[in-house]
Amino acid sequence: GQRPEFETLLAWVEPFGSGAYGLATKYWTATERNTLNPPLEGILLWNRLIWIGIGAALLAGAYALYHPAAKGAKPRKQERLRALAEAETPVAAPLGSLPAASHGFASGWARLVSRTAFEVSMVFKSPAYVVLILLGFAFAIATLMFIGEIYGAPLLLVTRVVISGLQGAFGLISMVIAIYYSGELVWRDRDRKFHEIVDATSTPDWTFLVPKTLALALVLLSTAAVGVLAGIVTQLIKGYTDFELGKYLFWYVLPQAVSFSLIAVLAIFVQALSPNKFIGWAIMVVYVISTIVLSNLGFDHVLYAYGRGIGVPLSDMNGTGDFAVFSGWLDAYWTAFAIVLLVIAYGLWRRGTETRLLPRLKRFPRRLFGPAGAIGGVALAAFIGLGVFIFINTNVWNEYRTQKQVERLQADAEKTLLRYEEVPQPSVVDVRMTLDLHPHEPRLTTNGSYVLENRTAAPLREVHLRWNDQLEMERLTVEGATVARDWPEFSYRIYRFATPLQPGERRTVRFETVLAQRGFMNSGNTTRIVDNGTFVNNFEFAPMIGMSRDGLLTDRTKRRKAGLPAELRPAKVEDESARDRNYIGVDWVTADITVTTDADQTVVAPGDKRSDTVANGRRTARFVTEAPVLNFFSVQSARYAETRRMHDGVEMVVFHDPAHTRNVPRMLDALSNSLDYFQANFSPYQFRQARIVEFPDYASFAQSYPNTFAWSEGLGFIADLRDPTKIDYVTYVAAHEFAHQWWAHQIVGSDQQGMTLLSETLAQYSALMVMEKMYGKDQIRRFLKFELDRYLRSRGTERLAQYAFKSAPYPRSLDLIAALRAEAPADKQALITDLLEKITLYDIKTTGVTATRRADGRWDVAVTVDARKLYADGQGKETDAPLNESIDIGLFTAEPGKGAFAQGDVILLERRSLRTGTQTLRFITTREPKFAGADPYNKWIDRNSDDNVRPVG
Ligand SMILES: [Zn+2]
Known part of the structure; x- marks a missing residue:
């Protein structure tokens, strides 16, 4: 599904038909997916026919190859046997004594090998x-x-x-x-x-x-x-x-x-x-x-x-980390069991004419005297012993929950705690933490304190604290407050202030936590604290303020079964009260973080590294923030190689596995280009460092933390970008994550509809601008096509789409739209409506292109375009809308986005007004076009982007 051009191929060859089914329903809306089946026609029909045919052919082939005669002797051998039988029986030579049956080890081994x-x-x-x-x-x-x-x-x-x-x-x-x-x-x-x-x-x-x-x-x-x-x-x-x-x-x-x-x-x-x-x-x-x-x-x-x-x-x-060791215990356990099975099979082995089970069962105990019984006994003892040890690991040292139990807990948490979601809470304004990390154990202990401030207009009587389910909260105190309610099963506590916290007043929260795993778990063994490549964030090891929807049930069916509404919708965009929180759920803070880890590892946390010392086999590094940051930190520790570069006063570093050097220069180039573009077009960068820090491929994403980008080894470190016609997604990801330093880490959206417009949409836009600057307009066409594909797909599940470091009321998507409206000329206002306030789809299709040579040697080109515009509602229902917009028309000497297509292949690219229906657009060119089309770079949300460009003729 990642490659549009292979989807069709896959749809043809994939035996189970899901590729063909996916292709047939690719751009379906939610309504269509829920109510329709794709008609059995086109590729879907052919795929089914082809594979039913292949299946039948295989079956027939198997039947044909199955010769009952082959069970006995082969035909030629049969003839020989017959000839032998018919030949005169020779007089039998007198027999000597039979060779004695041998039972020693050597003969047993020889038998085993030959058999x-x-x-x-x-x-x-x-x-x-x-x-x-x-x-x-x-x-x-x-x-x-x-x-x-x-x-x-x-x-x-x-x-x-x-x-x-x-x-x-x-x-x-x-x-x-x-x-x-x-x-x-x-x-x-x-x-x-x-x-x-x-x-x-x-x-x-x-x-x-x-x-x-x-x-x-x-x-x-x-x-x-x-x-x-x-x-x-x-x-x-x-x-x-x-x-x-x-x-x-x-x-x-x-x-x-x-x-x-x-x-x-x-x-x-x-x-x-x-x-x-x-x-x-x-x-x-x-x-x-x-x-x-x-x-x-x-x-x-x-x-x-x-x-x-x-x-x-x-x-x-x-x-394989510790996982191979865990797996080894299970292998030993099942191997012991398998030996028991083998001994039973031996004891009940069919011999001679007796095939009934009962007589075999009767002689079973007798057959266990001797080596077989001894082996079986030892194996059984090992099986039981190992089973007890495994049980201690999975159910005693660690908590075992079935999926059902997990879901019930999630539902109960929602029923009990969601009502607190909007209770006004004090803000964390300063964070101090000392972390002691032992990657091999694995264990992380954290000692920390928060300064809380009442930034609301009214006194606050309570503060709500919650933490990660896997975390042991050793100590948690709130200055001037006592525990009013405690739900240990949900890791949630309410503290009540003896005297309410007045607006502007501050209090301190102190905590001590342990994030560790003893032995191994039935499933979900930690991939976060590992021997080489620890990557944790403070949501995992420190308490958080107030209720959040993170970790609640999302599956609609399961929610309904649990007696919950099918869906938890975000607050409406008109809801002013939702602006008290941002969608990440944390405040702007200053931070001072000290981390101790093994001496041979490098540790990276957000902020400016103030010290880094080694004593007694342990390394201690301290990081202090220099600008306000969201209270959302990563801590990473591994045996890293470091590659660095200074660019415009910013220290750029990639912390990577020593073997993963291939794309590191590309990452540094991307950071440099991004910094130039963002500082020139947005505002100054708030930090003096930008760091990419690799983590193991237990997850394959990149994530932006303050001045630090955690980046999976599976995402870009092993990208093969030797072919320059391939999309350089390493640069794209670096630019996107860097852009989040503005879009999320300076401006963060309120917790309501359109919450990610101010971060994801703008980071996406920023990254595209960097890509365009580095690779040119014509090269990003193929990239936009992928993005368009992704948008149309994800739409199937419905989505909507002077504030730096601003706290509550947090900015909304509406504020961005208003800002865009203030900048945009009158004729672009309708476009803003279509792009940001409505779900607008286009159907632009080039149906014919002709090019004829003129007497003066130039070319008359006519491009016929069918165009249509649709609005979709939240459920995906579509209605036609009048189209009257200026859209790119392009004439080319090669197909855009394919092969080595470049600027030199563009003969002409200009905007023409398109209306609903069929229209022919005429051009005169000096070079002969080979391809032409409307919206050739896929800038519009087009339900079928493959028919925009076609060859001339
Ligand atoms: Zn992002």
Whole structure:
């Protein structure tokens, strides 16, 4: 979905039809999505037909390849056997004594190896395996070719990214192989009527069971190997040659080996017990479905989810972190269980003609005497012991809540606390904090104080304090106040002042908190405090003032079920009382933050770094703000490399992983260009530093804090921008985040409809201006097309769209519109209405272009345009509106936004008045145009931006 030009391709080739469905409903409004199904026509119809056809062909092919005769001897062999039988029976030579059956370790090992090799070769030679593997290989390459693209620009295909793609691409195929071949391996001898001979030999049962299990695990491992091959092939295609084989092995192949072996054991176990292989297969399919259904129903504890384990998010900064250790405990637990399963399967192994379960159950206890029973006993003890240890981690040291319990808590919090949302609160005006960070434990203790001030016009009797659910509040005191109400379950407290806080009066709040994790959790293990790449903000480790909607239920269905209104709407734009708060929910403050961390790490927090010292293996750095900042701070700590540059008196620094140097100069260029543009066009920058600080790819966003931009390693550090025709989103993101230093960190909108217009819309605009300055008008066309696509999509869920450092009443979107109106000439007023007060859509289509050579050598060009304008209401219902606007008409020698399109390809770009309906616009040019169109750079919100430009002729 990130690349408009590939959407159509994807819609054709994607087997499940969701791509085609998405394309058919791409620009649908909320109303349309809720009430209509797309007609079964066009690509959607063809996609369905093609894939039904392919499915049928595969089925027919499978049937054709399935030769019942192959179960016995092959035809040629049959002939030979017949010939042998018909030949004269030779006189039997006198027999010597039979070789003695051997039972030593060496012979057992030899048997194991030869039996396993035999079983593996049976699978490798089967056509179904080859087909599945080839499918997986092709699917993996197709996935990896476009993985992680942003604005159509590729990622550098580092091994970590490849592995994340492979984990998705091969999962289903491995499952199919495990289920199918478990049945084949266990039942093969019986299916071929060979079992009585095999079973009559002196070979012990384990020589059947263990090799079959091992073989299946090896076969599954081969899918991982093919995945690695697909990864390396794609890396080569993409021109990436730093193959990190260690990461392939430890981050992909070995973890897959464990989980595949667990699946193999379960599948073999089921087949060993079931009366025939079809029932065994059915049980496995039901099992697979049940794992999905049960976890959706809230049964998601790792103790009973066989083989699932704990997710290991990958990061090149932080490796597998502690997650691999957590996952290791679960693997050990399920491996012990799998051994128990194997011993049971051994005890109940079918031998000879007896297939009924009951007689096998009767002899089961006898079969457990000896090594099998001992192994089973040890495994069972390990399973129980590890289970207890895991339970202590997930349910004793950490709190375990099912999804349902979490949702109930969210609903209860809303019912209990939302009524306090508008209770007037004192403002925090000064923040002092001392943080003690231990990345490896992981633990962060914070000692802090706030100065509160009553900035309202009336005395305040209470202050409300709330904090992050994961945070332990060790101490919390409010000067001159006592706890009036406490909801520990919601981490919410009301303090009542002994004497009400008068307007302008100040009080101090002191707090001590611990943000830590002991052992591991069932899910949601912290990704915030990690060995290398801690990134926390003060909403996580310090108390906040007043009630907020953050963290309340948002899903409409779940809200209704919980007896809540379907949706929490923001306050109406006319609501003056909503201006008491800004939408971030924090005040303008001064701050003094001291952070201590491990000596080998660098720590970055907002403000000017006043000191940085190392003592006793610990580093301590102090940051002091030099301008008012929103009470919203990041603290980051890692083993960083620093790349810096001075530009116009501002120190620009990128704190990055030593290996992530590729786009650092680009980031610094973007910051420099942004600073120049913003200072020239807006106002002076309020700080002396601008810092980009990398964090691990546990989330992939960038976020603007005072003079500090937290930036994910997955977002721009590994962007592959070698192709200059690709959108340079690294520059775009840097400019956008820097622009927030004005739009959010100087002017912040009130908490009501249109709240983000003053921050997001203006940051977006500012970044576009920087892009235009750096790359030219013509290059940002492709970028605008992506943005247009995003707008039209997100509209499906409905949205509306001299104040620096201003507190309550906070500015509104209306104030910006009024300011724009004051500046704009009379003929642009209607445009402001359309752009900012209404949801306006256009349908501009170039239906014909002709160019004819004139006698004087110049060209007569005629461009025929169909145009239409629509207004949509909040529900997405559309009505026609008269169009009468001047819109760009462009004539070009190449297609805008494609390939190396540049300024030299623009023959003419001028505004012409367009009206509703069909019209022909005429031009005379000196060069012959090859492409022409209306609104060629997609500046207007056009429901179909692909038909704006067309080739001449
Ligand atoms: Zn933003």
